[in-house]
Amino acid sequence: MEYKGLKVGTLLSVLAFLVGIYYRESENLLQKRLTAVLEGLEEVETKHVGSGRPRVAIGYGICTDVYIDAKYLITYSKDVGDPEHFDEIKSEDELLKSFAYYFRHGAAAERFMPNGSLFNQLVSHARSFSSSYSNIGGNAPVMAFRFAKEGCDVLLAAKMTKSLRQLIPSNIRVAGGDVQQDDIHLVLEYKRGETWGPFTSSRANRYIVHNDANNPTISSLEEFDKLLPEFAPDLFVVSGLQMMDNYPFPEGMRFSRLMKVKQQMINQPRSTKIHFEMASFAEENLLLELSELVIPFADSLGMNEQEIANLYSLMYNGNISLVADSNPRVATVLDQMRLLFKLIRKNGKSIENARQLTRIHVHTLAYQAILNVKNSVWKNTMAAAAKASLTANRHVCGSNNVDIQKAMLIMDDSFSTSINAGRRIPLDIEKPVSCWDEVFKIDGDNVTIEVCVAPVLVCTQASQTAGGGDNISSAGLVPQI
Template sequence: MADAHSVATFISVAIAVVMYFYSRQSTNELSLQLVRNGLLEEEAKASVEDKRVAVGFGGCRDVFVDAVDLFDKIGSKPPSSTRHYSNVGNQAEVDQLFAYFFQHGAAAERYVWDRKLFRNLVSSSEDMKDVRSVIGGNAPVMANRFAREGASVLLGSTFKRSTAESGLWKGVVLAGGDAAYRDEDDVHLVMEYPAKKQWGPYQASRANRFILHSDVANAKLESLQTLKKELKTLSANLLVVSGLQMMDSFPYAAGERKKLLEGVEKLMTSTGESTRRHFELASMSDESLFSDLLDHVIPYSDSLGMNEQELALIQSMILHNNLTTVSDSNPRLASALDQMRDVLTGLREREKAGGRRLTRLHVHTLAYQAIVTLRGSAWKNSGPAAAKAALTAFRHTCASDDIDLERSRLIMDTSFMSSLRGDGKRISVDASQPVTCWSEDDYEFCVAPVLVCTRVFQTAGGGDNISASGLVLQI
């Protein structure tokens, strides 16, 4: 009798457990569906009509390869310790630097000063399984996204003719025409890895990429003057400056880099009031370069775009005049919002005569999109822009226009604090209306959860696609 009672109890508990997990799974699926539908509805509230965008700088051919497979092929073993380098010149440094960022699941891009080493790495990747090559560089990737969304685009970049003709979307025009073509592309080696990938004692906390390059043309901003000349007749709604991280650690002659950045400043200030200016940040390690950007580029920008690592970089430079080398790869929303407030306040205190007040800030992370705009500014459609950015994150990383719930998950919490600094408020997220907006002082904040792709096809270029898709609905 006791045995029968025990069996009955066991069955009842088992049924309860099964029902609990089934209910939980059903609830999760329902939440995903509600969030997806809500994001799609919000995105559809705005459209792109007759917008003209100019984008610079740089262009390359991206070679994508599995990072750990490449290390295995060339016989590189996981190092016993990790180390940060601003640039690399031998394989041991590559191994230590990769492990440094890999264990944090953090994106990084670094210059290889030994060109023979770089060529050997690229050559080793070319016959690997699943290796692929596409047009790359921040400006071309953003230009393609703008064109894909319906804008007309003037692109300041240089390529091999075959790379440009096969890789640029219809609607993208190269500044300089045939003069923009060169004999060889700069190559970027994009070493990707999925979440939880193991390399010896190191494990990636999230999917990401480690990029190596040995650029010359991009670091010299070869299309700067051509873009400036053609921009005069474009009547652009938006000028986007990107790719300046290619200047990080490059061996310039004395004063050469500063002269180039002064040229970027002149390009930006040559535009009229009707042309808004956006600067897209990227990973870098040279404090003197970032300091020059704070002098010659950022004060002349209406808008900034960045990921969570670059947000930590600019906050660190503004508050402490130094660069943090790595940061939380999935920061809590309240923490990121506080960092954004620091950036807005700090840059307002650094405004320059002849410059512009920063009126828009977009931070894109794995879990969420956060867009802050100055109320009363020319930026519009913050809610739809946040939704579109969130959907683009999935579309790009999963390489699918359809938002497949079987390949999705939510990381952002169903409620969040608006700040960690004492005056924060608890804000609940409505799954059916997932874009949450509120006013605070002179600013409007909008946050959208990302349906995170669980079967990643590509992470590189994600930030450029996301940022461009948000911008295109706000101009």
Template structure:
């Protein structure tokens, strides 16, 4: 064989191999696309079968102005710290960088109070100078209220009436609170993307780190003004949120508990015909979490939380300690077991002094949504609620009402076990019926789990949990 023939043969084999490799990969891509299309179509069909009725929803507490900036544009230009570390509050640039690096590498959302107001103002000025930074209406309450209003509910919001908030809030929302000229309630949302690097640190998923130096929202100044309006409104649902603003805030002795008791009194003032939902958030203050477990959580019918907040509440209720970071993509069996234990423990408490037995628990994660309800309760449409929550996750993070499969992927496995216990059943994923529901606990509890078409073209992650939780609630009221 001469040299030319040899090279021609090698080239032919190479071309054949390359053609085979590309055809296989094209085939895999086509199958993946078809799988995503089947899942999306099935979920859209469920969503389209359910509409929002004439529901009245009250939401508290507080509002703020959020400034959004990409972490790579703000933190990325700074020298990374030599270590990661946790602090209850931020008082120096060194603490900010070390704590940002901690949650950045864990892919976990976090929110912290900055006690050094000069530092906060300097960071805020730097963020606002970044091209592409922008502002939006912020706070759990107004974000959830906006989602409820967009879905067609009649909404009452407890928030101070600043010109910024009134210009940004959905026009159909009734806002009740003192008028103020102050625009000082500003929160800085530092967002980062999956796979992004900062020195030796790398983010495993897209998320956000929030800082603020807000002295108004932490004291829940709208609670008392909201009382009379709330009773007159006669809501079908009252949503309590924004209490993470109290986390590690420098309250005088006894004031934190007094404010939690004020929230509890507002919750117990409502008739049992008004259901109550409490939206969890990032808490690290042990005293505050203990106060929530004592004064707020037992008075709610429903709880909403993410993959970090679930183990935090679970560990606090079972072991009395706080979980700072957790698995950003936990196994289904693990979270189901934690949800069951919280559900059972909160249902076991006696209904006295205005306490309510938990009848609904919603977990929103990057990969899936889980809703657990007590069958003999007023919550309906669990399958549809889980479906809508999952679809809303993609729409919010991508910032578009239509779901583009070119910017989506699924992280759920082909199947999942129902518990870590031996002999637990297993659910096999079905693209034609992607939302799985089952009955357990002798027919007393219904559980539905829906896959999320995870957005790969991230517009923003902040407010994701609030939009997702609200979307699930609005179909179950």
């Protein structure tokens, strides 16, 4: 019996040893795979380093972002009930139901909170935690900071307090006067796999509430308008318009302000490229107004997987989608990009002063997809996709260097170029950015398109998710200006 016991014990030891070898080898193979993808992306990124200092003008608005881990600020209880969508958040009960609605999907959301007293209480409570912190926020300034970091000269349209203005880097020129109090955005962050009551997040993301007074009215537009001719930007970026969502404007004021944005876009010379950065929109009427007054006058559009699903649903089905798949297949997104491109180009032909859309960038958790017209004003598409991909990891992990110990690939080993009869493209880890040409027929015209898809080394230890899309989109634009 002792002999048999000895043999069993020896066998178990050998098995444990072999299992250990297997897992070590698997880990080594994974690390080699991630290293190969990283080196491949970095090689493409560095191959197209721009010369000179492109001039980028960007509007509109600024705020102070107050960050807090969501689970510290809001507590789940059975009284929360079923998750529910609200266009705006009027009470703490609505906040909890709305947070649950987006948290369970791992989807980003941004909502206006008209109850100023409740909002201020939440901000004070968030700041009482030692783990909370504050940064300059808002789409325009976050993008401005990234453009400046990438070597651009920047003109930012924003009104702010004198104390906040002191934090703006010297290579960013500000167009806009002073205000007595800066707008604040409360950013409730959560990580992948976190639980909140019965819900588990499928990815790291954030839920934002605000009670803005300055940003919704685009109060810096007029001062910005005065400086634009002298600044003569190579690229003009329109962003931050989601702050108009469900804001209590006097009758006709929102439409009037959007008409001024439209005119500002029309006034730019054709040599100035125009990019519109999408965001989280809840109000269907606003998105409809943007599809008529802003989108037709842009050369380029930037958005995430939620925002493209929203715009696609509006333009194809006539209504908006509240949430979408947080990790959609490449084929799904590419098909949405193709349809939007064709619809916008076709509709633009009947709109006076419209520009022909030539670029769409969709940034998702797993990959970057850029579509632009071949031999158009947009160059270096492959480098743009690689740079956007690397910026995704760098921003979320909070590091200038990508650490493969804190990264993973969630993009499939191969992807289809379309849901219907698409060809499969394998992921080449040594040449990870896949590019190809397609020909679209639009109203009898043949338009040759270049498409590039790059995998993202997803950060597994998120430092912050807010501002991710703005950093990624800006970084992707820089090689293409």
